[in-house]
Amino acid sequence: MFTPLSPQQWNYETAAHLLNRAGFGGTPAEIEAAYGKGLEATVHDLVDASDDFANVPPPAWAHPRKIGKIRMEMRSKKISPKERKERKREFHDMEGENILDLRRWWLERMLTSPAPLVEKMTLFWHGHFATSVQKVRDGYWMWLQNDTLRRNALGNFTTLTKEMSRDPAMMIYLDLQKSQEEHPNENWARELMELFTVGIGNYTEQDIRESARAFTGYRVNLRTQQFRFAPFQHDASSKTFMDRSGPLDGDDIIDTLMKKPTCAQFIGRKIWRYFVEDDPSPETVDAVASRLRAHDYEIRPVLREILSSADFYSDRVIRSQIKSPVQFLVQTAKLLETPLPSPSIAQNSMRQMGQILFAPPSVKGWDGGRAWINTSTLLFRYNFSNYLINGDEMLSAPDPVKEKGPDLGFRRGLALGADMRRDPIDVSKLIPAELRKKPQELVAHLGNRFFQAKAAAKEADAFVHYLEARNPDTGDETMRGLLHLMMSTPQFQLT
Amino acid sequence: MLGAAASWTLPVFLEKTFFALDAMAADALTQIATGKDGTILVVLQMAGGNDGLNMVVPYADDIYYRSRPKLGLPADKVLKLNSYAGLNGKLTGLKALFDEGHLSVVQGVGYPNPNRSHFRSTEIWQTASDADRNESEGWLGRYFDNCCAGADPTVGVAIGEEMPQAFAAKTPTGITFSEPEQFRWRPSEKIEGRMSAEESFFRQLNGSAGDEEALLAASEGGSIAAIPGKSKTDLSTIDFLQRTALDAQLSSDKILAIARKYESNVPYPQGRLAASLSMIARMIAGGLPTRVYYVSQGGFDTHAGQVNAHARLMGELNDALSAFATDLKQQGNFDRVLLITFSEFGRRLVENANGGTDHGAAAPMFIVGGAVKPGLFGKYPSLSDLDYGDLKFNTDFRSVYGTVLDKWLRAPSQVVLGRKFPALPII
Numbered sequence: 001m002f003t004p005l006s007p008q009q010w011n012y013e014t015a016a017h018l019l020n021r022a023g024f025g026g027t028p029a030e031i032e033a034a035y036g037k038g039l040e041a042t043v044h045d046l047v048d049a050s051d052d053f054a055n056v057p058p059p060a061w062a063h064p065r066k067i068g069k070i071r072m073e074m075r076s077k078k079i080s081p082k083e084r085k086e087r088k089r090e091f092h093d094m095e096g097e098n099i100l101d102l103r104r105w106w107l108e109r110m111l112t113s114p115a116p117l118v119e120k121m122t123l124f125w126h127g128h129f130a131t132s133v134q135k136v137r138d139g140y141w142m143w144l145q146n147d148t149l150r151r152n153a154l155g156n157f158t159t160l161t162k163e164m165s166r167d168p169a170m171m172i173y174l175d176l177q178k179s180q181e182e183h184p185n186e187n188w189a190r191e192l193m194e195l196f197t198v199g200i201g202n203y204t205e206q207d208i209r210e211s212a213r214a215f216t217g218y219r220v221n222l223r224t225q226q227f228r229f230a231p232f233q234h235d236a237s238s239k240t241f242m243d244r245s246g247p248l249d250g251d252d253i254i255d256t257l258m259k260k261p262t263c264a265q266f267i268g269r270k271i272w273r274y275f276v277e278d279d280p281s282p283e284t285v286d287a288v289a290s291r292l293r294a295h296d297y298e299i300r301p302v303l304r305e306i307l308s309s310a311d312f313y314s315d316r317v318i319r320s321q322i323k324s325p326v327q328f329l330v331q332t333a334k335l336l337e338t339p340l341p342s343p344s345i346a347q348n349s350m351r352q353m354g355q356i357l358f359a360p361p362s363v364k365g366w367d368g369g370r371a372w373i374n375t376s377t378l379l380f381r382y383n384f385s386n387y388l389i390n391g392d393e394m395l396s397a398p399d400p401v402k403e404k405g406p407d408l409g410f411r412r413g414l415a416l417g418a419d420m421r422r423d424p425i426d427v428s429k430l431i432p433a434e435l436r437k438k439p440q441e442l443v444a445h446l447g448n449r450f451f452q453a454k455a456a457a458k459e460a461d462a463f464v465h466y467l468e469a470r471n472p473d474t475g476d477e478t479m480r481g482l483l484h485l486m487m488s489t490p491q492f493q494l495t
Numbered sequence: 496m497l498g499a500a501a502s503w504t505l506p507v508f509l510e511k512t513f514f515a516l517d518a519m520a521a522d523a524l525t526q527i528a529t530g531k532d533g534t535i536l537v538v539l540q541m542a543g544g545n546d547g548l549n550m551v552v553p554y555a556d557d558i559y560y561r562s563r564p565k566l567g568l569p570a571d572k573v574l575k576l577n578s579y580a581g582l583n584g585k586l587t588g589l590k591a592l593f594d595e596g597h598l599s600v601v602q603g604v605g606y607p608n609p610n611r612s613h614f615r616s617t618e619i620w621q622t623a624s625d626a627d628r629n630e631s632e633g634w635l636g637r638y639f640d641n642c643c644a645g646a647d648p649t650v651g652v653a654i655g656e657e658m659p660q661a662f663a664a665k666t667p668t669g670i671t672f673s674e675p676e677q678f679r680w681r682p683s684e685k686i687e688g689r690m691s692a693e694e695s696f697f698r699q700l701n702g703s704a705g706d707e708e709a710l711l712a713a714s715e716g717g718s719i720a721a722i723p724g725k726s727k728t729d730l731s732t733i734d735f736l737q738r739t740a741l742d743a744q745l746s747s748d749k750i751l752a753i754a755r756k757y758e759s760n761v762p763y764p765q766g767r768l769a770a771s772l773s774m775i776a777r778m779i780a781g782g783l784p785t786r787v788y789y790v791s792q793g794g795f796d797t798h799a800g801q802v803n804a805h806a807r808l809m810g811e812l813n814d815a816l817s818a819f820a821t822d823l824k825q826q827g828n829f830d831r832v833l834l835i836t837f838s839e840f841g842r843r844l845v846e847n848a849n850g851g852t853d854h855g856a857a858a859p860m861f862i863v864g865g866a867v868k869p870g871l872f873g874k875y876p877s878l879s880d881l882d883y884g885d886l887k888f889n890t891d892f893r894s895v896y897g898t899v900l901d902k903w904l905r906a907p908s909q910v911v912l913g914r915k916f917p918a919l920p921i922i
Contacts, residue, residue, distance in 0.1 A: 135612065135614060135615070187627075190627075191629075278732075322732065322736070351657060352656065352657060354658075361631065361660065361663075362618065362629050363629050364631050370667065371663075373667060373736060374667035374668070374669065374670070374739065375648050375739060375746055376670055376672065376678070376743075378736075378739050378743050379678060379679070379680060379743050379747065382680050383681050386681055459700060462696045462700050465696065466696040477683065477684060480683055481692075481693045484682070484683045485696055485700065488680065488700065488701070489700050489740075490701070490733060490736035490739075491733070493736055494733065494736070
């Protein structure tokens with residue numbers, strides 16, 4: 001396992017594959033640059049990139065706001081019902097605006113970060129420690145969790161898991177902050193084992209009950225909006241968890257779980273699926289698991305080994321992964337060398353494609369893979385490409401529906417208004433003037449950009465025939481039609 | 496321009512797929528009963544938590560009036576079903592359906608350890624999970640996975656902008672659209688009346704080169720795709736994508752063709768729900784091989800000013816459902832269609848200080864169709880024996896799902912729901 005890729009196999013295609021999977025893809029120029037640098041240097045750039053970059057500063061509102069106080073004032077009987085209603089509306093609007101801004105912020109980071117692997121891995125952890133704003137209801141807490149995930153993205157899995165047990169958003173999402181010594185809440189304890197560490201079938205109901213007791217006393221301070229430990233709520237008596245007994249606390253539970261081989265297998269399989277292929281063989285899973293244990297759950301060295309390995313670049317792996325909606329959105333903006341759509345359009349499109357950041361459908365996160373694609377989401381991707389290329393004339397707005405409460409990104413028929421405005425892309429950035437009249441060469445040139453490889457003969461023929469059918473028109477509209485055609489293919493959904 | 500396109504006949508992929516899938520069809524366990532002869536389920540979601548107490552009103556109970564001085568519906572306005580309960584006065588059409596034997600009411604429906612969050616409780620209803628379990632797949636998605644492998648992609652049709660979680664499946668099946676005109680690929684260039692070069696090459700790239708008329712003709716007998724095949728899980732990723740692209744293409748053409756061809760003589764009222772049900776009636780008339788339609792009505796989260804809001808919703812529901820039933824009767828399809836309603840929870844017995852009601856628990860479900868066993872089923876929950884102020888359920892909603900699966904869709908409920916729930920004599 002993990003034989004390094006031989007230098008002879010490092011080429012435009014393998015370099016593109018690395019940028020696609022370890023980040024959000026690259027333009028032909030970026031791919032050429034990576035190819036020129038070589039495998040080791042490119043992997044080093046990705047894996048060891050400093051996350052000390054403030055190219056996209058945190059949202060201005062991302063600080064504690066004494067949310068408990070705001071909520072209390074909102075319900076205060078001292079103010080008139082009319083005023084209460086007004087404050088509630090303001091608060092809801094603010095919640096909606098913040099979460100919209102948070103999505104914009106993260107997408108911007110993904111698109112522009114000099115450390116794309118950090119963002120890609122943050123997205124992995126977001127799907128792993130899935131937490132939804134739909135229950136958490138506060139943009140600050142969602143930001144705080146995202147920041148914790150990013151700080152630990154390539155760090156240590158044990159540390160990250162312990163941090164998640166103290167993360168306000170997670171604690172609210174899985175009811176940990178409500179857990180009392182008298183009535184331990186089992187939600188967090190169950191998911192910790194079922195979904196975050198060892199996987200289903202590798203623990204007993206007794207383990208859940210005992211560990212739920214160990215995690216009592218974890219609280220969220222609503223004034224500071226931070227974690228606090230309440231010793232009087234903590235059950236300090238003896239517990240028996242798996243093969244350990246004693247007055248175990250939450251960290252003891254996590255340490256015990258990390259020692260289980262099933263834990264390394266569970267997380268190793270998930271990492272492999274995210275970066276490499278959907279169905280790893282049991283041998284592959286064991287190999288990743290043993291590397292994880294050898295590195296004591298440090299993620300950075302394991303990723304370095306995976307991203308340098310011949311397996312990662314094998315023919316069956318390259319261009320075999322279905323782009324997630326987020327990957328689709330960010331990578332498309334990169335490939336078209338165009339800005340991201342406006343925040344509300346981006347949010348709306350993520351919803352229609354089935355992946356709203358900060359709102360995974362359940363604590364299981366997103367299934368991914370083929371689950372991204374059905375007839376509706378595929379048609380949406382095709383038509384959304386049209387909007388990104390040709391601008392707002394191509395998007396028909398649904399009737400807005402006015403509903404009460406905050407819009408956290410699930411609202412049907414958003415009133416998009418001015419947000420929809422978008423100009424057609426500048427074709428000259430992608431197409432050298434001299435190629436416009438040379439269909440074969442033009443298609444090969446764009447194939448390198450959109451598929452990072454020569455388009456398959458059948459598709460290439462269709463693209464060339466389209467240009468011939470449009471002949472002698474080689475204007476911008478024809479070029480944009482070609483781009484849209486290239487993106488309206490099953491092949492473009494792969495990375 | 497079209498000359499070049501026309502010279503492209505059957506795309507290579509389609510050809511290949513026909514052969515590949517034909518060979519695999521032998522072991523398909525697909526239910527073929529679609530099209531003109533199959534039974535059809537329509538699921539109507541009342542989103543936001545419908546006030547079951549003001550939909551099926553316990554008019555003979557003093558506790559109801561004491562608990563709801565502002566919101567209690569006067570007994571003389573209630574459409575009586577028996578000596579204890581009656582329908583909201585707006586539900587005249589549903590009362591008529593009840594009287595003619597086409598409506599059954601299941602009372603006190605819910606589940607153990609009810610959750611009062613919209614999000615979580617909707618998830619529980621959509622996935623049919625226990626309250627303390629998290630499931631990703633929806634109950635209808637599991638039905639598609641287990642019983643409809645290789646079926647036409649329109650086996651499930653949700654009217655709306657996004658797929659309901661109930662449809663979430665291991666192998667995504669079913670389609671979602673709000674307007675047929677939206678459920679189609681839109682070329683960069685708009686040319687009225689004829690296909691642009693771009694569109695003809697799009698069709699070629701996505702595995703379909705026929706025109707709408709030819710497709711419709713090919714599909715009159717039943718399944719659109721007429722492509723036998725087993726589960727998409729056995730295809731490679733790129734074949735899976737190409738197959739889905741072809742499905743999208745074909746179902747989009749077919750839905751547009753039906754939407755343009757079939758019109759109803761029955762007048763439908765204004766509003767989104769009526770428009771959705773009218774669309775479904777046209778799809779049924781057009782013979783779309785769909786087994787499950789999904790539609791939703793929003794706005795039931797009536798925390799304040801409920802009197803008018805809820806009456807309006809009940810009127811909208813009544814008028815839309817009445818038109819739908821009339822339409823189906825006229826088509827001769829009423830006996831093939833079963834519609835069930837659900838909401839994530841009912842509302843609290845006691846009204847709040849804002850003339851509204853807060854999140855509750857158990858509530859009734861309506862079952863409408865030519866084949867239902869009419870009447871009232873389950874017990875009306877006690878208004879004195881409450882669970883934190885809310886009605887206690889006596890019928891698990893999965894008993895309704897299970898009965899519908901076993902008796903109506905002829906699907907093994909135990910496989911789809913994970914275990915057997917007591918059947919109800921509603922069908």
